Amino acid sequence: MCKRWIPLAERTEELSRTIETLKQKMGEPIKREQEEDVRQLAAIVDSSDDAILAMSEDGIIVSWNPGAERMFGYRRDEIIGQPVSRITPPDREGEPFGNMLRLRAGETVIRDETVRVRKDGKPVHVAITVSPLRRKDGENIGSTTILRDISKRRSAEAALRKSEAEFRSLVENAPYGILRATASGSILQANPAMVRMLGYASEQEVMALNMAKDVYCHPERRAELIASNSKQDSVVGVEIEWKRKDASVITVRCDTHVVRNKEGRREYLETFVEDITERREMEMQLRQKQKMEAIGRLAGGIAHDFNNLLGVIIGYAELAAEKIAPGTPLHNPVEQIQKAADRASALTRQLLAFSRQQVLETKVLHLNSIVEDMVKMLPRMLGEDIVLQLALDPALGAVKADQGQIEQVLMNLAVNARDAMPGGGRLVVRTGNIRFDSELALKHPSMTPGKYVLLSVSDTGMGMDEQTKARIFEPFFTTKQRGKGTGLGLATVYGFVKQTGGYVWVKSETGVGTTFEIYLPAISEEAPRQHPGATVAVAAAASGRAVGTILLVEDDESLRALTKNSLEQSGYTVLAACNGMEAIEMASEHSSPIQLILTDMVLPGMNGGAVAEKVAQLHPEVKVAYMSGYSEFSAEETALSDSVVIPKPFTRDVLLQKLDEAFDFAHKAVPARRQGAVSSISSRQR
Numbered sequence: 001m002c003k004r005w006i007p008l009a010e011r012t013e014e015l016s017r018t019i020e021t022l023k024q025k026m027g028e029p030i031k032r033e034q035e036e037d038v039r040q041l042a043a044i045v046d047s048s049d050d051a052i053l054a055m056s057e058d059g060i061i062v063s064w065n066p067g068a069e070r071m072f073g074y075r076r077d078e079i080i081g082q083p084v085s086r087i088t089p090p091d092r093e094g095e096p097f098g099n100m101l102r103l104r105a106g107e108t109v110i111r112d113e114t115v116r117v118r119k120d121g122k123p124v125h126v127a128i129t130v131s132p133l134r135r136k137d138g139e140n141i142g143s144t145t146i147l148r149d150i151s152k153r154r155s156a157e158a159a160l161r162k163s164e165a166e167f168r169s170l171v172e173n174a175p176y177g178i179l180r181a182t183a184s185g186s187i188l189q190a191n192p193a194m195v196r197m198l199g200y201a202s203e204q205e206v207m208a209l210n211m212a213k214d215v216y217c218h219p220e221r222r223a224e225l226i227a228s229n230s231k232q233d234s235v236v237g238v239e240i241e242w243k244r245k246d247a248s249v250i251t252v253r254c255d256t257h258v259v260r261n262k263e264g265r266r267e268y269l270e271t272f273v274e275d276i277t278e279r280r281e282m283e284m285q286l287r288q289k290q291k292m293e294a295i296g297r298l299a300g301g302i303a304h305d306f307n308n309l310l311g312v313i314i315g316y317a318e319l320a321a322e323k324i325a326p327g328t329p330l331h332n333p334v335e336q337i338q339k340a341a342d343r344a345s346a347l348t349r350q351l352l353a354f355s356r357q358q359v360l361e362t363k364v365l366h367l368n369s370i371v372e373d374m375v376k377m378l379p380r381m382l383g384e385d386i387v388l389q390l391a392l393d394p395a396l397g398a399v400k401a402d403q404g405q406i407e408q409v410l411m412n413l414a415v416n417a418r419d420a421m422p423g424g425g426r427l428v429v430r431t432g433n434i435r436f437d438s439e440l441a442l443k444h445p446s447m448t449p450g451k452y453v454l455l456s457v458s459d460t461g462m463g464m465d466e467q468t469k470a471r472i473f474e475p476f477f478t479t480k481q482r483g484k485g486t487g488l489g490l491a492t493v494y495g496f497v498k499q500t501g502g503y504v505w506v507k508s509e510t511g512v513g514t515t516f517e518i519y520l521p522a523i524s525e526e527a528p529r530q531h532p533g534a535t536v537a538v539a540a541a542a543s544g545r546a547v548g549t550i551l552l553v554e555d556d557e558s559l560r561a562l563t564k565n566s567l568e569q570s571g572y573t574v575l576a577a578c579n580g581m582e583a584i585e586m587a588s589e590h591s592s593p594i595q596l597i598l599t600d601m602v603l604p605g606m607n608g609g610a611v612a613e614k615v616a617q618l619h620p621e622v623k624v625a626y627m628s629g630y631s632e633f634s635a636e637e638t639a640l641s642d643s644v645v646i647p648k649p650f651t652r653d654v655l656l657q658k659l660d661e662a663f664d665f666a667h668k669a670v671p672a673r674r675q676g677a678v679s680s681i682s683s684r685q686r
Contacts, residue, residue, distance in 0.1 A: 049149075092114060128148075391430040412490065502521060
């Protein structure tokens with residue numbers, strides 16, 4: 001046994017020696033590789049742009065690479081052995097020790113962003129990575145920290161945040177709506193202006209809507225726009241009708257752009273929206289006003305010439321009626337001619353009222369008194385099934401207007417209200433003092449600042465749609481059946497109010513009712529002044545005075561002959577001229593006094609005011625009476641202090657009564673203000 005085991009033991013010992021020898025020979029290259037790794041690691045640390053440092057557990061810096069020198073400005077020999085507080089801001093002094101405690105607690109790596117301080121005191125924003133520094137036995141002896149300068153990144157981020165904030169402010173404070181929506185109609189984003197424009201309380205409410213179903217009044221219009229955007233990336237200047245939350249309709253102008261993703265596919269539509277509802281309404285009002293002005297000029301011109309014809313018809317019919325005894329065969333035909341002429345005269349007065357060219361007899365009025373007088377007769381006209389209510393302001397201011405026209409306005413509005421309430425209802429007449437302010441300016445932007453007296457007439461009738469409401473002041477437009485109305489009632493209201501310097505607005509809703517609001521300029525005068533002719537007209541007419549010479553100036557030959565004949569039959573001596581130059585020539589050649597000049601306001605070559613002024617220079621005692629089928633003059637120009645205005649067409653009795661009024665005026669020389677007015681209108685002819 002022993003002999004057999006001896007070689008085995010020797011062989012084992014030999015094997016052990018061989019292994020040790022191999023270990024020694026193999027250890028030399030391993031050590032060399034380790035040393036090479038260390039050298040490579042040191043080279044990496046030294047060449048890194050990041051600051052790499054190590055510190056002991058008590059916060060003393062024990063390692064400092066060139067990157068740290070460049071980042072913080074301390075040389076290695078300056079900082080080794082110094083506390084880490086040299087590069088730590090006072091407000092972050094506890095950070096390094098806090099990190100050390102976290103490493104002791106078991107964390108292997110700590111990553112954070114913080115601030116450190118350079119040698120020159122400038123802060124450096126850094127991203128840090130802290131890891132434990134251990135001995136071979138695993139015991140912590142400190143920490144290693146890698147610091148990367150992120151100042152540029154932080155500056156870029158701050159600039160980006162500022163840019164985003166400015167852009168967000170621009171979007172959120174923009175006066176125009178900004179909207180992002182998908183092609184299917186889902187709303188992705190809406191700025192505050194867009195939210196307000198649609199009448200909602202928050203962006204979340206708007207984002208819950210669908211563009212086609214909830215926003216567009218006509219969904220097919222959106223389909224057309226989507227189709228347009230599929231062919232081009234931008235569609236601008238499109239006007240569309242949208243719905244608000246309260247179901248009201250607004251008109252918007254949209255510029256829509258396609259936003260695509262990286263692959264070029266359409267991602268969403270970005271739309272910039274402007275609410276142009278008010279602008280379009282004002283443009284419509286302007287077009288309506290221009291149309292009404294054009295119609296008014298046409299109506300006024302026709303009415304002027306027609307009034308001359310009617311004057312001839314009425315005058316000769318009157319003469320014929322005087323010579324035909326009642327009961328004779330011709331009496332009734334002549335009477336029918338007179339009635340037809342009277343109706344035609346009323347029609348021309350309505351046309352002139354619409355065109356604002358009627359001759360007004362203005363005076364200071366209190367609307368409450370007129371309304372209270374009118375309500376005594378309105379109930380019989382309205383019927384028992386319509387309740388009439390008054391809401392009159394007891395402190396109502398005064399206005400300067402034509403009382404007959406005010407009464408006609410009330411009558412027209414009451415008749416329209418009655419017809420709008422065939423099954424009965426309520427008619428309310430209100431008055432009040434109104435001061436033009438910002439709130440009223442928003443409702444009625446065309447009104448001029450000042451104080452107004454409001455006359456409001458409201459009914460609970462069938463109301464009007466927008467199309468009807470847009471045309472109600474047009475002459476001859478009516479919603480009534482053929483033969484039930486002339487279509488001039490509201491046109492007359494419009495013309496009178498505008499001629500008086502006021503405004504008329506209508507609010508109406510189908511099935512609810514209609515309100516007409518009339519704003520007349522308030523004046524400071526408290527009591528109406530009596531027209532001087534009013535107290536003497538009756539006495540003058542009774543006196544039978546029909547003496548003196550009258551200079552008649554009328555360009556219409558038939559009317560001139562008729563008027564001359566009527567005056568001569570009444571005892572006057574008449575000089576008849578066809579124009580202003582002929583009248584002045586007659587006045588200069590007539591040696592005896594001329595008591596009165598009766599002239600048309602509108603004459604070819606020289607208007608009636610200029611003629612009267614020239615004649616007054618030749619005959620200082622002359623009185624003045626004007627004839628007018630319509631007026632192109634302002635209120636100041638027609639308010640001549642020593643003259644009477646006779647509206648055409650007129651009967652002989654009216655003519656003679658007005659002449660009596662003119663003769664009863666105390667004579668006054670033509671004042672300077674009238675001369676200025678005459679000169680300012682002398683160039684305006686028919």
